[in-house]
Amino acid sequence: MASGYLDLLRTRHAARLLAGTLVGRLPNATGHIAIVLFVRAEGGSYSLAGALAAVYGIATAVGQPLLGRAVDLRGQPRVMLPAAVLSGLGMAAFALVGIDVLALAYGGVAVAGLFTPPLEGGLRALWPSVLGRSDRVHSAYALDAVAQEVMFTVGPLLVTLVVSLWSAAAALLVINAIGVLGALSVVVSEPSRAWRSAPRAAHWLGALRSPGLLALLGSFFFVGMALGSITVAGVAYADDHGRESVYGWLMAGLGLGALIGGALYGARQWAGVPERRLRILVGLLALGYLPLVLTPGVVAMCLLAVVSGLFLAPSLACAFVVVDRHAPVGTVTEAFSWLVTTFGVGAALGTGVAGPAVEVGGTASGFVVAGAGGVAALLVLVLTGRVLAVPGRGTAPGGASESDRNGAAEHGFSAGHQA
Structure with a gap:
């Protein structure tokens, strides 16, 4: 690896x-x-x-x-x-x-x-x-x-x-x-x-005219919401246990899980259509968020945090491939930037929703928001399966994404400068 x-x-x-x-x-x-x-x-x-x-x-x-x-x-x-x-x-x-x-x-x-x-x-x-x-x-x-x-x-x-x-x-x-x-x-x-980007068709929607990209962005809006809510619920959990350091341990556990999952995922090549694989990964990500609602003792909760992070980096890595496949020609940078934006807005909403949820229903309610976000992300991918199954207008007849076409031939760069 x-x-x-x-x-x-x-x-x-x-x-x-x-x-x-x-x-x-x-x-x-x-x-x-x-x-x-x-x-x-x-x-x-x-x-x-x-x-x-x-x-x-x-x-x-x-x-x-x-x-x-x-x-x-x-x-x-x-x-x-x-x-x-x-x-x-x-x-x-x-x-x-x-x-x-x-x-x-x-x-x-x-x-x-x-x-x-x-x-x-x-x-x-x-x-x-x-x-x-x-x-x-x-x-x-x-x-x-x-x-x-x-x-x-x-x-x-x-x-x-x-x-x-x-x-x-x-x-x-x-x-x-x-x-x-x-x-x-x-x-x-x-x-x-x-x-240089490939020539693009003039359209005010830019990358957002791709139905497949819109479906992906909708899903990762809810992934961002789940992560945003965890940051708030984690603070409430630390307050319940009387130690500010607990919050740091929870966030570290989440990051450690993502590091482990991403490293293992990228160590091998995956067969099959990435859109189908993304549904599986997001489903596993959602499944990892649900046990956080149990809010057990600190050691067990930190272990659950590691588990909840395992499929975050793999989901993101697979999403990058899907974005590239569905981005309309000439919009690859914009398409990836929309993913950053959607993820960030979802996280902001998650923090906004989790705060009142914790005040009304306690710490576990904050983690319920995270679980709901994960499930909603999966539902979006399931309900838009037909849209995602068809590569977007950014994909060439031979199956190469826009980045594949742009990159390999751009100014003869790739062929002459591989290590």
């Missing part, structure tokens, strides 16, 4: 693109935490901190597909680097102005979120040109999903470290400066500069 991932990373440009993308996405992975810590350090209330973090999240959700469409039209360097700089400047303005002038504070976090570069979708559009064969691309999607879990684990620790060494304002500045450097590393690379 390890040798397979190492073989991918030894391919020319692969390690650099993956590392640059993860570093470039660090501000987005830690933005809400850094905002809350900064507002509290400035003497602001939790309500203000939550409101500013929500504005940042909503602005990011709006900006990702718009910037993704711009990347498909104009290329990666022309869009991603200016966006990264503007996003960093927005957060820097927030750190320097503080919360004394609320209009400027809200404006700063809104700009930072809106111009968050779509590095995640951009990387998935680049994999075919770097790796060539579709089987290696699918393994890279799994590696991508696993690496995200590492980033979302290490990122918050890095923020708290900078806060402890300097200040919350310094954390905002440092994290966003690092993010700009990560984006720069990606866009000056040869694959990023050479990549």
Whole structure:
């Protein structure tokens, strides 16, 4: 398994693109935490901190597909680097102005979120040109999903470290400066500069004109809802047991499960249609969320958290393949960016629903929201099975996805630069 991932990373440009993308996405992975810590350090209330973090999240959700469409039209360097700089400047303005002038504070976090570069979708559009064969691309999607879990684990620790060494304002500045450097590393690379999207048909809906993509987005909206509700229910569970550290253990267990599942899933090649496999994976993911309602003792609950995370990364990796198969021609970056947006909006709704559920029905009710989200995600895939069974307009007659077609032949890059 390890040798397979190492073989991918030894391919020319692969390690650099993956590392640059993860570093470039660090501000987005830690933005809400850094905002809350900064507002509290400035003497602001939790309500203000939550409101500013929500504005940042909503602005990011709006900006990702718009910037993704711009990347498909104009290329990666022309869009991603200016966006990264503007996003960093927005957060820097927030750190320097503080919360004394609320209009400027809200404006700063809104700009930072809106111009968050779509590095995640951009990387998935680049994999075919770097790796060539579709089987290696699918393994890279799994590696991508696993690496995200590492980033979302290490990122918050890095923020708290900078806060402890300097200040919350310094954390905002440092994290966003690092993010700009990560984006720069990606866009000056040869694959990023050479990549061009396939010609696209003019349509105001862009990627959203694909019924299969809409079905997938609907499902992963509910997966995001399940994860968002777990973050709130986990806090309530920790309060019930009188130890804040319990929350950290639960989240660590969830991340560990995702790491294990993603690593195992990407270690082999899977036969059959990915849409059918995705239904199975999401079904297992939903099944893993249901036992959390039992809220047993801390040790057992942490083990259940590991189990609930096992099929998250595999579901995401398989979803990436399905997105690529159903994205209309010329919209691959936008399509992947819509997945990021839908997932994030679902998570925000999950946190909003789980809070009142916990207040009314107790901790177990918060985990009921997670279970319901998982079941709803599966139902969407089952009810839209016929739509998903037909590859979208982004798939060529020979079965290759848009990324496969774009990547392998783009400027002769792939054939001449394989390691």
